[in-house]
Amino acid sequence: MAERLCFCSSFCLSPPFSAHPERPTAQSPGLPHLRPIGVADACYVSSSHLLELSSSHLFGRHKPRTQSSWGARASPGSSNSRVRSQAVLSPDKAAERGGLSGEAYYDAIVIGSGIGGLVAATQLAVKGARILVLEKYVIPGGSSGYYERDGYTFDVGSSVMFGFSDKGNLNLITQALAAVGCKMEVIPDPTTVHFHLPNDLSVQVHRGYGEFIGELISKFPHEKGGILKFYGECWKIFNALNSLELKSLEEPLYLFGQFFQKPIECLTLAYYLPQNAGDIARKYIKDPQLLSFIDAECFIVSTVNALQTPMINASMVLCDRHFGGINYPVGGVGGIAKSLAKGLVDKGSEILYRANVTDIIVENGKAVGVRLSGGRQFFAKTIISNATRWDTFGKLLKGENLPKEERDFQKRYVKAPSFLSIHMGVKAEVLPPETDCHHFVLEDSWSRLEEPYGSIFLSIPTVLDPSLAPEGRHILHIFTTSSIEDWEGLPRQEYEAKKEKVADEIIRRLEKKLFPGLQSSITFVEVGTPKTHRRYLARQSGTYGPMPRNTPKGLLGMPFNTTGLNSLYCVGDSCFPGQGVIAVAFSGVMCAHRVAADIGLEKKSPLLDNALLSLLGWLRSLA
Numbered sequence: 001m002a003e004r005l006c007f008c009s010s011f012c013l014s015p016p017f018s019a020h021p022e023r024p025t026a027q028s029p030g031l032p033h034l035r036p037i038g039v040a041d042a043c044y045v046s047s048s049h050l051l052e053l054s055s056s057h058l059f060g061r062h063k064p065r066t067q068s069s070w071g072a073r074a075s076p077g078s079s080n081s082r083v084r085s086q087a088v089l090s091p092d093k094a095a096e097r098g099g100l101s102g103e104a105y106y107d108a109i110v111i112g113s114g115i116g117g118l119v120a121a122t123q124l125a126v127k128g129a130r131i132l133v134l135e136k137y138v139i140p141g142g143s144s145g146y147y148e149r150d151g152y153t154f155d156v157g158s159s160v161m162f163g164f165s166d167k168g169n170l171n172l173i174t175q176a177l178a179a180v181g182c183k184m185e186v187i188p189d190p191t192t193v194h195f196h197l198p199n200d201l202s203v204q205v206h207r208g209y210g211e212f213i214g215e216l217i218s219k220f221p222h223e224k225g226g227i228l229k230f231y232g233e234c235w236k237i238f239n240a241l242n243s244l245e246l247k248s249l250e251e252p253l254y255l256f257g258q259f260f261q262k263p264i265e266c267l268t269l270a271y272y273l274p275q276n277a278g279d280i281a282r283k284y285i286k287d288p289q290l291l292s293f294i295d296a297e298c299f300i301v302s303t304v305n306a307l308q309t310p311m312i313n314a315s316m317v318l319c320d321r322h323f324g325g326i327n328y329p330v331g332g333v334g335g336i337a338k339s340l341a342k343g344l345v346d347k348g349s350e351i352l353y354r355a356n357v358t359d360i361i362v363e364n365g366k367a368v369g370v371r372l373s374g375g376r377q378f379f380a381k382t383i384i385s386n387a388t389r390w391d392t393f394g395k396l397l398k399g400e401n402l403p404k405e406e407r408d409f410q411k412r413y414v415k416a417p418s419f420l421s422i423h424m425g426v427k428a429e430v431l432p433p434e435t436d437c438h439h440f441v442l443e444d445s446w447s448r449l450e451e452p453y454g455s456i457f458l459s460i461p462t463v464l465d466p467s468l469a470p471e472g473r474h475i476l477h478i479f480t481t482s483s484i485e486d487w488e489g490l491p492r493q494e495y496e497a498k499k500e501k502v503a504d505e506i507i508r509r510l511e512k513k514l515f516p517g518l519q520s521s522i523t524f525v526e527v528g529t530p531k532t533h534r535r536y537l538a539r540q541s542g543t544y545g546p547m548p549r550n551t552p553k554g555l556l557g558m559p560f561n562t563t564g565l566n567s568l569y570c571v572g573d574s575c576f577p578g579q580g581v582i583a584v585a586f587s588g589v590m591c592a593h594r595v596a597a598d599i600g601l602e603k604k605s606p607l608l609d610n611a612l613l614s615l616l617g618w619l620r621s622l623a
């Protein structure tokens with residue numbers, strides 16, 4: 001296989017597993033087969049040791065490389081030897097430094113290496129901060145990770161990558177990689193998604209905006225004016241967003257600076273902050289079927305309908321897909337996290353895998369450190385949690401009263417359902433020529449859009465990158481919303497039987513709608529339930545992210561990165577602006593900026609800080 005990550009070729013994916021079951025078995029939960037992550041054996045690795053660590057862990061053959069063997073590689077006397085020697089300090093020493101002297105060794109500890117956590121960590125590391133990322137799992141990426149089976153490389157979560165172009169200011173994935181000296185080869189996707197909807201409505205979202213709008217107007221000619229106005233308003237917002245330098249909206253010097261430099265754009269965004277896409281669509285469009293189509297457009301990125309989807313978020317995705325386009329990273333989505341993790345270590349910071357944080361340590365009303373499940377402790381000036389807010393405040397902070405901001409958040413947002421996901425290998429000939437990469441299927445009734453198992457998402461990343469599967473095979477990643485309650489309390493056999501039954505039904509629906517002969521072309525299948533997501537992604541109830549309880553006031557009620565607890569920050573999809581890889585990347589950028597200001601790596605004004613934080617708190621209370 002050719003080297004595919006320009007700066008990151010040293011850690012190609014681990015070799016395939018041995019024999020696999022043709023059908024799901026007790027050992028095939030749909031994500032990597034790993035023994036529960038024991039934390040006593042947590043170990044430091046540099047990204048270049050990722051292959052060794054993951055394959056050794058997966059195959060149970062080698063002992064992970066120890067800190068001292070890695071430390072021996074630091075070259076004393078080299079220009080960055082100070083940074084390197086800090087980077088290889090043994091965990092016990094690091095803990096001791098913080099614990100005994102009371103002086104925090106790290107500038108920040110990041111709990112979790114999802115894209116949100118990794119972006120926050122790398123952005124801080126490039127500013128010169130000393131960061132320790134603690135990841136419960138054996139590889140980085142969380143929902144944006146990968147796993148391998150029988151020659152297939154599967155993306156754990158979504159394969160639709162926004163923000164991955166070389167244009168504008170909103171290509172946050174490209175920028176995050178560039179910050180640590182990485183650039184990935186990408187493959188442009190000619191169609192973001194092919195919708196297969198009730199009443200045989202079929203719409204391809206072409207990469208070219210004109211082509212997409214032309215197709216939509218051809219299906220709804222009587223709504224031409226409304227279509228142009230709605231999507232035109234999205235462009236107004238997207239262009240305003242794209243003109244700004246994106247940093248922390250909780251940092252007043254930056255925010256007021258942007259208002260000063262780009263007043264029209266900032267006021268545009270402030271105007272749309274409390275608005276939802278469905279209300280704006282209804283100003284221009286009357287046709288109920290077209291409004292339902294816009295619901296489906298929003299649902300695929302927010303898991304709720306347009307009336308509940310913030311207009312800024314809708315504009316971001318409905319336009320970026322045509323502006324920068326959707327681009328798939330060669331070698332799979334997992335390469336993004338691996339590249340960021342390597343970049344982090346290259347900048348002198350550290351990642352510790354199999355490090356399950358069980359407690360955030362609080363002293364005098366301030367977060368000062370964390371404790372792992374083996375009892376080891378680490379201390380830092382700031383703690384950044386990439387766990388969901390429900391996990392952070394419900395599990396990691398013990399004995400603390402839930403801060404008012406979090407109570408308000410939980411009043412406004414509930415956990416979105418999780419997913420049932422089916423990762424399949426199929427014979428290539430079952431796909432008709434010119435099959436699109438991403439599909440959204442809702443066959444009979446619009447009312448089933450948001451119901452569990454109602455809509456089906458399907459990605460076929462091998463349409464873009466055939467190297468992800470053995471020759472003559474394709475990957476089908478199928479997912480549909482499903483709640484954890486549906487899967488709990490079942491005896492093992494019933495659980496397995498239910499997985500098979502539900503998956504068979506979804507596959508049968510796809511066979512009927514899209515690919516005749518699908519069932520008999522399957523060469524590999526693995527099914528993951530919400531329990532699988534909970535277990536491997538460490539997300540409460542396996543949730544996909546926050547979802548408004550009622551109709552939200554756009555993005556107004558979404559919390560940013562600071563929390564009610566001093567020195568504790570959150571990052572990821574339960575922070576502004578919400579779900580989505582690009583959205584959590586933005587939350588990482590914002591978080592890093594706010595933390596950098598608080599630890600003296602960026603300018604700050606305590607007076608203005610207080611004023612802005614109070615103003616934002618007040619605005620949120622209006623949501």
Ligand SMILES: NC(=O)c1ccc[n+]([C@@H]2O[C@H](COP(=O)([O-])OP(=O)(O)OC[C@H]3O[C@@H](n4cnc5c(N)ncnc54)[C@H](O)[C@@H]3O)[C@@H](O)[C@H]2O)c1
Pocket residue numbers: 111112113114115116117134135136137140141142143144156157158355356357358386387388391419421533536537538539543544545571572573574578579580581582584
């Ligand atoms: N199936 C899917 O497509 C799917 C599922 C869920 C989420 N998502 C999307 O993925 C993105 C989420 O990104 P993110 O950055 O917010 O988070 P993430 O969930 O991707 O990553 C969080 C990471 O933190 C780790 N972690 C959690 N608790 C920990 C603890 N106590 N100790 C150590 N490590 C811990 C997890 O193992 C994980 O690697 C969003 O876009 C979301 O919408 C997709």
Ligand SMILES: CC(C)=CCC/C(C)=C/C=C/C(C)=C/C=C/C(C)=C/C=C/C=C(C)/C=C/C=C(C)/C=C/C=C(\C)CCC=C(C)C
Pocket residue numbers: 158159160162193241244246249258266267269270300301302312313314316317438439440457458459577578579580581582583586619
């Ligand atoms: C503060 C005040 C007072 C004022 C201010 C004003 C201003 C300046 C403002 C500003 C703002 C801003 C900057 C904002 C920003 C925002 C952003 C960036 C956003 C973003 C977003 C994004 C998103 C949401 C995304 C999402 C995505 C997703 C989720 C995706 C998904 C996908 C999937 C699931 C796939 C599908 C598949 C198939 C179909 C197959």
